[in-house]
Amino acid sequence: MAGPTRLLFQPGGSLIHRVHPATKLLYAVAMTAYGIVLDQVLPLLALAGLSVLVIAVGGVFRAFVRTTFRYLVVLFVFLFIIRGLFYDPGGAETFSVGPLDLKPAGVVFAVEMSLRITAMVGAFLAVILTTHPADLVQAIEQLGASPRVGYIVLATLQLTPEMVDRARRIMDAQRSRGLRTEGSLLIRTRGLFPLVAPLFYGSLMSVEAKAMALTARGFFSQRKKTHIRSLGMFAWEPGFRIALVALLPILIGFRVAGWL
Amino acid sequence: MALELEHTTFTYAGATQPAITDVSLRLEAGQFYGIIGSTGAGKSSLCNLLTGIAPHFLKGELGGEVRIEGVSTTQLSMEELVTRVGYVFQNPFDQLSHVTYSVEEEVAFGLQNLGIEVGEIRTRAEWALKVLGIADLRDRFPLDLSGGELQRLAVASILAMKPSVLVLDEPTSQLDPQGTREVFEAVAAMRGSGLTVVMVEHKIELLATHVDELLVMQRGRLVAQGSPRQVLSDPSVQDWEIERPQLAELALRLGRTEAAGPLPFGVEEFLVAVNLGPKDVH
Numbered sequence: 001m002a003g004p005t006r007l008l009f010q011p012g013g014s015l016i017h018r019v020h021p022a023t024k025l026l027y028a029v030a031m032t033a034y035g036i037v038l039d040q041v042l043p044l045l046a047l048a049g050l051s052v053l054v055i056a057v058g059g060v061f062r063a064f065v066r067t068t069f070r071y072l073v074v075l076f077v078f079l080f081i082i083r084g085l086f087y088d089p090g091g092a093e094t095f096s097v098g099p100l101d102l103k104p105a106g107v108v109f110a111v112e113m114s115l116r117i118t119a120m121v122g123a124f125l126a127v128i129l130t131t132h133p134a135d136l137v138q139a140i141e142q143l144g145a146s147p148r149v150g151y152i153v154l155a156t157l158q159l160t161p162e163m164v165d166r167a168r169r170i171m172d173a174q175r176s177r178g179l180r181t182e183g184s185l186l187i188r189t190r191g192l193f194p195l196v197a198p199l200f201y202g203s204l205m206s207v208e209a210k211a212m213a214l215t216a217r218g219f220f221s222q223r224k225k226t227h228i229r230s231l232g233m234f235a236w237e238p239g240f241r242i243a244l245v246a247l248l249p250i251l252i253g254f255r256v257a258g259w260l
Numbered sequence: 261m262a263l264e265l266e267h268t269t270f271t272y273a274g275a276t277q278p279a280i281t282d283v284s285l286r287l288e289a290g291q292f293y294g295i296i297g298s299t300g301a302g303k304s305s306l307c308n309l310l311t312g313i314a315p316h317f318l319k320g321e322l323g324g325e326v327r328i329e330g331v332s333t334t335q336l337s338m339e340e341l342v343t344r345v346g347y348v349f350q351n352p353f354d355q356l357s358h359v360t361y362s363v364e365e366e367v368a369f370g371l372q373n374l375g376i377e378v379g380e381i382r383t384r385a386e387w388a389l390k391v392l393g394i395a396d397l398r399d400r401f402p403l404d405l406s407g408g409e410l411q412r413l414a415v416a417s418i419l420a421m422k423p424s425v426l427v428l429d430e431p432t433s434q435l436d437p438q439g440t441r442e443v444f445e446a447v448a449a450m451r452g453s454g455l456t457v458v459m460v461e462h463k464i465e466l467l468a469t470h471v472d473e474l475l476v477m478q479r480g481r482l483v484a485q486g487s488p489r490q491v492l493s494d495p496s497v498q499d500w501e502i503e504r505p506q507l508a509e510l511a512l513r514l515g516r517t518e519a520a521g522p523l524p525f526g527v528e529e530f531l532v533a534v535n536l537g538p539k540d541v542h
Binding site: 009011132133134137151154155159162206209210211212213214215216217218219220221222223224225226227228229 | 311313316317318338339342343346347349351354355357358359360361365368369370371372373374375376377378381382417418421
């Protein structure tokens, strides 16, 4: 049997946990849009800071770091090195950090991109980490989407830890048969091949079994679904939703005017 | 009559050979049936046909007819089928919805899909959890349960949908002895409730002592049906590529005769069958 995996959702009673899932989804979409519109370090820093603040208020900062941010940091480092070394639209002077000759424009680009990604990913993680999966499915359904769409999105996210577990088990099994997975980049890359096929095949088999099980549990029923969990909403949420939407054209205006 | 197959043949889409060939059987309401057979004998395919998963979900060519409570499975939608026949699979992990956070919510998942009213869902969930002996786990996170508890949760989730037939395909294949015993005891406890139970299982010792009838599958065909003692006493057992329970086999090899009583499945029966009293065993 597959080993125990945890859902991404972290139960809790924080303010963020109690906000209606649709409001949180709108917040995540709005933060993504803001991230696309904003273009300078300071506004993006504020946006990323807000995103992390919401995560902290939700009491899920550690889960955010554990599940996502530590991987993002690796991406940021690569971004910093690659862009810092090679991105040079204006041919400006370089500055040195240790053995590296970095280009200022590239460094600024890497910082902006890192902040943008933190804001966007952080906003969506805040939703996923603080919202009961069933509530999110229900909210997506209330927004007019098919319950199947909501379920597929959620189950895919929730099954990510299972995929990680499965990959680890396959890797352990291959190692016990003498496969080398540690050492140079070449050795590590070679070690990936015996992992991919069983992971892919095993996942496909699992998907079919899950689809059959869902069929047997009436998932594809045409009847209107009921929900044993009820969704609450704070009095201020409708106004907050309007503000989230209204802020977008304002930011676009500021950007066009050159104030951001 | 709960289930009937009439000259049923089924070939999965893309396959060249039928998985089930000319099977006819009748399963009475309220009885407990065990299906045995070697790997590839067609046990799971038979389950797929009994539940309507084939040909509704697993496509293929169906010959003959499969009837549930007198109605052909091809004339029923999957939605109608799931309220008549419940299906429990091998791996309880694959049966979880993965969007619930408590045992009670997991049981409610299928009922919500069917649009059952919330009060009724809670009543049914409570009932199913009690029947399976896991009511005290209702607030636990499903993935924190042991294998046996998880499989009992899977059975409860299906039972709550109030089917008249419950089909279990090797529900203990991935469980340890403790988990296996838990599942068997829970399923056996449902006898007498009017529910028809059909279970595929390799653990012949356990199956033989619990079921009313055994069905033996071999290479897609039903080769025997009868009480466990009837079926396992048959000299053709080896031809069917199945094994008797160890004590029964041992008694036969020690020269147990018909006059010595029924084919033994348990230790006490074995001692009687080979003319040994408990005092003779040290």
